[in-house]
Amino acid sequence: MAFELPPLPYAPDANEPSIDKQTMEIHHGKHHATYVAKLNDAVKGTPFEKKKIEEILRGINDVPQNVRQAVINNGGGHANHTLFWKILGGKGGQPGGKLGDAIKSTFGGLDGLKEKVNNAGVGRFGSGWAWLVKTPDGKLDVTSTANQDSPLMQNQVPILGIDVWEHAYYLKYQNRRPDYLKAVWDVFNWKEIEKNF
Ligand SMILES: [Fe+2]
Known part of the structure; x- marks a missing residue:
């Protein structure tokens, strides 16, 4: 299955006032979506389209050189943003x-x-x-x-x-x-x- 844009785990205004609604909408719906689309283009028809993105990045030197930079940019973009959305939506405070x-x-x-x-x-x-x-x-x-x-x-x-x-x-x-x-x-x-x- 191709890589997919994960839905935001909260409403786009959930991080206001620290991060405004419009920024969240564009950042998730446009920027992250583009990384996912370009990652899918880069790995289409290769065994990498069935792997987890974390696994691909850990073994980045196994990715063929002609698409490696595209996977670093767009696969990295996909993994980084997926983590970022997950760790927002809270109220700060202290780590436990x-x-x-x-x-x-x-x-x-x-x-x-x-x-x-x-x-x-x-x-x-x-x-x-x-x-x-x-x-x-x-x-x-x-x-x-x-x-x-x-x-x-x-x-x-x-x-x-x-x-x-x-x-x-x-x-x-x-x-x-x-x-x-x-x-x-x-x-x-x-x-x-x-x-x-
Ligand atoms: Fe970003």
């Missing part, structure tokens, strides 16, 4: 469970994590993502990727990601990426984020 403990021991708590992730997002020149990831040895780390590159290609598990492409915030925040980064934490759904750990 094992992830909460790990954030405390690694970053001194939520404020320490926020500062690192937001610095990674502000420091990403051009388009990309800021991430909290689990490294292959099971530790937490904060990283940033360019464009739609997925942490899965680096053998890392994405736990939390913030899209810092202008399409994610420009309608409401224009050039004020730091304000957007600050506001996103108010709508994180920690119960969902904890599941990724």
Whole structure:
């Protein structure tokens, strides 16, 4: 079966005022939908169209070279946005469970994590993502990727990601990426984020 655009798990205005309704509608219904369509074009008629996108990205070097960059861009775009929609729609607050403990021991708590992730997002020149990831040895780390590159290609598990492409915030925040980064934490759904750990 071809890859499909997952429905938003909440109404498009559910993340207001941090993320406005129109941005959510365009971001999900146009940008993410385009990544899915182009990913399907890239893998059409190959064994990759039956695999999970996470599996494809973890083994990205097995993808034929003539379509590899298209899979990195559009498959990464599909996986990154699918995670992003899932971890929004909440009310922020504090992380709990094992992830909460790990954030405390690694970053001194939520404020320490926020500062690192937001610095990674502000420091990403051009388009990309800021991430909290689990490294292959099971530790937490904060990283940033360019464009739609997925942490899965680096053998890392994405736990939390913030899209810092202008399409994610420009309608409401224009050039004020730091304000957007600050506001996103108010709508994180920690119960969902904890599941990724
Ligand atoms: Fe995006």
